[in-house]
Amino acid sequence: MKTFSQGGLRTPKLNKVQKTKKINAESLWKDDVNSTIQHMFTNMVGFDNTEDLKLSEFPEFKEKIWKSEVPDGLFYNLKSLVLDTFLESSSAIPSCVLSNLKNLETLEVRSSDALKQVFDTERPLNVNGHALKRSHKDVLNLNNLKSLKVHNCNGLRYIFTPSIILGLVQLQDIEVKNCALIEEIIRKGRENYAEIDKIFIPQLNSISLESLPSLTRFCSGINSLACPSLKSIRVARCPEIETFVFADMKHQSDHIAPLFCEKVAFPRVEEIILLHLGKLQLIWHNQLHGDSFCKLKEVRVEFCENLVTIIPSNSTQRLLTFQNLETLTVENCWNIKSLFPVSIATSLLQLKRLMLYSCSLEEIVSKGKVGLAPRFLFPQLTCLKLDNLPELKHFYMGSYTAEWSMLKELLVYQCEKLKAYALHGESQPALFSFEKI
Template sequence: MTKLELSSFPRLREMWHAQALPVSFFNNLVKLVIDDFTNMTTAIPANLLRCLNKLKILEVRNCDSLEEVLHLEELNADEHFGPLFPVLVQLELINLPKLKRFCSFIGNVIELPELLNLNIENCPNMEIFTCNSISILHRTTNKEPLEITPKENFPLADIQPLFDEKVAFPKLYKLKLSRIPKVSHLWKEISESNKVSMVLNTLVISECSKLRKLVPSLMHLEYLMTLEVSKCHRLTNLLTTSTTKSLVNLEIMKIADCKMIEEILQSHVQEEAKDCIVFRKLRYLGLDCLPSLTSFCSGFYTLEFPSLEDVVVRQCPKMKVFSRGVALYTPLLKKMKMKDAGKQPH
């Protein structure tokens, strides 16, 4: 069997029981879909993990009680079992109102080495993708729960990223996140000596109402071609100059319905006079319904858009200038489409 789709089992509490099916039943599974399980709190038990080495597609949807996809607590902390899903290319978590995390574990980095597409949609309780906090997941020697508040566990709980250093997607190509309102940061901030490059091609973020930062200041996205952000009302800017300079392949940028965004490119005084920022392949720029936006960039940078053909600006009433920089280079741009704005930006 290579495909298994389980749907509408309102009383089922476990996906698999040893007395019903041998573990080997799942050895050749390539696609697994779990849909509409009302009472199940965990989708895949740890004892099935080794049998899913051929799994390429995992979709979990519409499970009202699900709190985590994988239950790994009983695994030995020192046991090395390799990547969770060594050939998984697509992971979708959709409409899971109680989901807290993808998995909880004790050990090293959780790696999905071949994952290309990750889609998380409408998971209102999710704050972190994986969790390996011993104080939260495990009990004391007398089996009593540890009485520790979240702030005592995590001094920086208010900036806990969705993806921390304990999770790795080295080949992630497309990331789509929608309606995960508890997330304030997607990745952990990184240092100058530890810059991170990603092979991400498409990044789509929508309705993440507490998101304050799109990417860390020093994250490089040189393979990114499409960037779409909408209905993220805590964002005040989108990109730092360091990240922007890495966007050498970006072709499409769409920003819409973000109430607090004041500028797309965050300016820094110490860089303004000397920096030239080039969006080498950007063809389309859409700025739609951004009531606080004053300009694309308020810094005095030289901005170059050698491939820009289409700019659409709608309902950006505070936008009076596109850029305050000393020069703006757009050789292919013939017209900027405006709607419901004051003066046309220049």
């Protein structure tokens, strides 16, 4: 607000304007109400107590911020910042402002095709007309940042560098949507990051990546990505992504890069949602880091047309189990032949819902190398839905026994090659077998 009233206004007894509700807060008076309001706005009086700021609501701030005309400490109490209007600048937050955002918790960057970087830590700071370089540690002072959202910024190719992400020790949520050129979320830049081969994000709780047509990976050039608090991963409409951490797959005989390899340490992930990932072929491979994914409860995979399997049959046993998995949904994956090997299927003791729609599955459990006939126990499974699976012939090819003691909802539809029921002793395998009484 620049002006209190456009017309004539007399306030003979008014002698101060106070911006906040706080008792004894700073007040101001300049001749009349309109002059006072204009002075406060021009000189940013009272904004030092602001906790929430949406830049498009204060267009005059835009020029002051990028011309380094912001008083020191002005944004010290700021907790939420929405950057949705910019000058023709290559960075969302100038370095002169970054050092003042000590208490910022939420940052949203929206709708700019000119941006080349979110955090400006490389540009020299102008102090009294002189160029001064500062280290990232000095410039980037976002120790309390918990949430970062970047939407509709079509000039960005990455979000973080290793040194920036390592400085965001309280970061809990990363959300990046509708950015046409982003190739990776964390990128090693021109600077010398050879000494940084491990990235540790201690408080990160969720990652959401959506509609990023150029995204090929989350990061590369590191030996470890550890997120001990991460619970949710959502990747949707990213047709070029194949792997989370890029790794040399030449040593693999099939050269298929899994989405998650041994370089990621995600011990608390509970939910993974993968939608419309055209190049994804494999989600997990032979080995994982420590107890990664041991708490996984829900997996949903849809419209991944090149997906071959969830887990290959040659996976090393005991390194990957889904003992806490409760819900598995696979839909519109027309290259997949099986879901997982026997070693995984026999450990799904917490599985409650299994839903398979519109896929080229030939079997649910791949045979692999087993000795005696396996026994599949599903003591918690209440819902089994098989719909439009034209190539599905059996649950498991070979002799086996299965128990479905809690099954309440069963749908088998458009599965022409699958024999759902058989009497005990019949040679043709079926989904369910009954003893004749």
